[in-house]
Amino acid sequence: MKTRDADRLALILLLTPFVMWIGLLIVLPHAGVVLLSLREKVAPRMFEYGLGNYIAFLKEPIYLNTLMRTAVMSLLVTALALLVAFPVAFYIAKVARARSRAALLLLCLVPLWVSDLVRAFGWIVLLRETGIVSSALQALGLAAGPVELLYNDATVVVGLVYTVVLFMIVPLVSTLDGMDDSLIEAGFNLGGSRLTVLRRIVVPYAMPGIVSGSIIVFMLTAGSYLTPVLLGGKTSMWFTEQIYDQFITRFNWESGAAFGVSLLVFTSLVVWIGLRLTGQQLATTVARR
Amino acid sequence: MPSDLACQDVSKRFGRFLAVDGVSFSVPGGSFFSILGPSGCGKTTLMRMIAGFEDPSGGDIRIDGRSVVDTPPNRRNVKMVFQHLALFPMMNVGENIAYGLRCRGMGREEIRRRVAAVLDRIGLPGVAEKQVHQLSGGQKQRIAIARCMVLEPDVLLLDEPLGALDLKLRERMKIELKLLQHQFNTTFLYITHDQSEALVMSDRVAVMNHGRFEQIGTPQDLYHAPATAFVAGFVGDTNRWDAAVVRTEGDRIAFATTSGDAMLGRWAEPSRHPAVGDRIAVFVRPEAIEVRRGAAGTVDGGEVNRLSGTVESILFNGAASRLLVRTAAGHIVEADLPQSGAAAGIAQGETVEVAWPAERARCFLAGAAAP
Numbered sequence A: 001m002k003t004r005d006a007d008r009l010a011l012i013l014l015l016t017p018f019v020m021w022i023g024l025l026i027v028l029p030h031a032g033v034v035l036l037s038l039r040e041k042v043a044p045r046m047f048e049y050g051l052g053n054y055i056a057f058l059k060e061p062i063y064l065n066t067l068m069r070t071a072v073m074s075l076l077v078t079a080l081a082l083l084v085a086f087p088v089a090f091y092i093a094k095v096a097r098a099r100s101r102a103a104l105l106l107l108c109l110v111p112l113w114v115s116d117l118v119r120a121f122g123w124i125v126l127l128r129e130t131g132i133v134s135s136a137l138q139a140l141g142l143a144a145g146p147v148e149l150l151y152n153d154a155t156v157v158v159g160l161v162y163t164v165v166l167f168m169i170v171p172l173v174s175t176l177d178g179m180d181d182s183l184i185e186a187g188f189n190l191g192g193s194r195l196t197v198l199r200r201i202v203v204p205y206a207m208p209g210i211v212s213g214s215i216i217v218f219m220l221t222a223g224s225y226l227t228p229v230l231l232g233g234k235t236s237m238w239f240t241e242q243i244y245d246q247f248i249t250r251f252n253w254e255s256g257a258a259f260g261v262s263l264l265v266f267t268s269l270v271v272w273i274g275l276r277l278t279g280q281q282l283a284t285t286v287a288r289r
Numbered sequence B: 001m002p003s004d005l006a007c008q009d010v011s012k013r014f015g016r017f018l019a020v021d022g023v024s025f026s027v028p029g030g031s032f033f034s035i036l037g038p039s040g041c042g043k044t045t046l047m048r049m050i051a052g053f054e055d056p057s058g059g060d061i062r063i064d065g066r067s068v069v070d071t072p073p074n075r076r077n078v079k080m081v082f083q084h085l086a087l088f089p090m091m092n093v094g095e096n097i098a099y100g101l102r103c104r105g106m107g108r109e110e111i112r113r114r115v116a117a118v119l120d121r122i123g124l125p126g127v128a129e130k131q132v133h134q135l136s137g138g139q140k141q142r143i144a145i146a147r148c149m150v151l152e153p154d155v156l157l158l159d160e161p162l163g164a165l166d167l168k169l170r171e172r173m174k175i176e177l178k179l180l181q182h183q184f185n186t187t188f189l190y191i192t193h194d195q196s197e198a199l200v201m202s203d204r205v206a207v208m209n210h211g212r213f214e215q216i217g218t219p220q221d222l223y224h225a226p227a228t229a230f231v232a233g234f235v236g237d238t239n240r241w242d243a244a245v246v247r248t249e250g251d252r253i254a255f256a257t258t259s260g261d262a263m264l265g266r267w268a269e270p271s272r273h274p275a276v277g278d279r280i281a282v283f284v285r286p287e288a289i290e291v292r293r294g295a296a297g298t299v300d301g302g303e304v305n306r307l308s309g310t311v312e313s314i315l316f317n318g319a320a321s322r323l324l325v326r327t328a329a330g331h332i333v334e335a336d337l338p339q340s341g342a343a344a345g346i347a348q349g350e351t352v353e354v355a356w357p358a359e360r361a362r363c364f365l366a367g368a369a370a371p
């Protein structure tokens, strides 16, 4: 039948870009990386398949520590981003008038118009020893000499929160936007205090947004490279630096690939544990409205 | 009678727009009080001021004798059933009902007992573990009421709670709400734009228009003795004609409709007096109009208006069936369809005579037009 064929053709045409995108950009490279990570060099130009790269990784405490540190710092960044984003999202979705809402959301987007690199350099200009903040502190007499604000964990965390907070705000705004104001009013009407209404009504309602925002932010943070390296310098000990090191400096692609896969597995594990601990399910929280 | 809720000269201004304009009323304890008005007349705004979600621009609100204008919403003992119910979707039915009790810091065992008791009273025992979305529309309605009643409020506010239900269920819930109110013996303040809801359920009704109360009274008062043209047109079905005064004689008015029929009516607005030539609005209820077969006999000039006309159409609706008669002068008279006696079985196109006593034709000064 003609129409049937036409339908099928349309379906194929529609699906092709999607399948290509998933296949070429996500499945293939990852399959390649996994394969690569399983290759061991036994002699120049001689390879064998095995878990040697992973065993080497697990045996070296510095690698494991870096991975742990990255995960813990990323969790911290996620928590801070949530703390910062929640009031902002609540304001945009519930307090601001409909007309200013779009403008406010756009305002949150502005930092993303500047590239990662330029943004990080912006922080450096502000925070370095001879930077604006340091000079201002000296001029005001609050500091005796030049103050170095770069290259410590706090700066890295602040820089990362700044970079990722938008990805927390957007899902929160969209879930809170779908919340009927009368739910909040009912919460007060039935005798709830502000804290009760927040804790028992607003936050549970926003849970899908909180979960998806947190997952995005955690994954972005754990996988970020520029901000920790530029703001944290040698002290940052970010796991992506180790991967970069293996690939570029040591030219050990096999080991780098193993590191990459480990990062992916480990962060996924953290997300899974997080979901279990908060009693959420990925399918229900992200899909529910 | 002690009054649970009293408003005195309450107003609310949004910028330059006066949404509620000097409203005063008091609701006797344990009664069912409705506010009836068209969309946008300020009903919700008034209720939100009573619940504390809006600050009145002027006037005083007293609950149980104490002024609550400075009391925050969560400290007022008035509970509200929202238009879309606002049941908490992330809690099950039992948790929804327990929410208010938990806010009061009540013990777990006591809460469980009270939730079970209130579910029993609304006739839904054993649904505590269900999720909200598993309930039917009518059940949700009752849960929303139970969630408020378990807190034993002084006044229960209901903002068009039947608006979202389908017609059949709405009819049933009307009766059920009235029964629930009897059972809990709590003051209900009910908002609606549906006059039949207000008439069926209420002990007293306030008719609201453009932010003001036009009349407060029992449903019978409003129906049989409307005080303003707006109330006469808004409450119950009615014929409405525009006319001009020809002669006045005490509260008897002779007038001519715009299409030229001469009729008699009764002046129904004691606060104002008509002069010859004034434009007036005349209201006659369909059930006051008698329909007879055949052409009009001689008009006896007494206290009865008679017109002859032809049946334009028959609107059959069981006991509430109507007949539309076009008079010789060309306007439409809506009358109850006679379903027994000599006039039963009237057909479209027949010539009939319509008659009604002058007493039942209420005249008001035109101006405040009914919708």
Ligand SMILES: Nc1ncnc2c1ncn2[C@@H]1O[C@H](COP(=O)(O)OP(=O)(O)OP(=O)(O)O)[C@@H](O)[C@H]1O
Pocket (backbone or CB within 6 Å): B014, B017, B019, B037, B038, B039, B040, B041, B042, B043, B044, B045, B046, B193
């Ligand atoms: N926050 C507000 N700001 C400005 N105007 C408002 C606000 N709330 C209500 N109004 C206006 O006040 C008037 C009355 O509104 P209200 O919601 O009380 O009407 P209502 O009688 O409840 O109508 P409905 O039957 O449609 O619910 C409306 O004209 C509305 O536009």
Ligand SMILES: [Mg+2]
Pocket (backbone or CB within 6 Å): B043, B044, B045
């Ligand atoms: Mg309303």
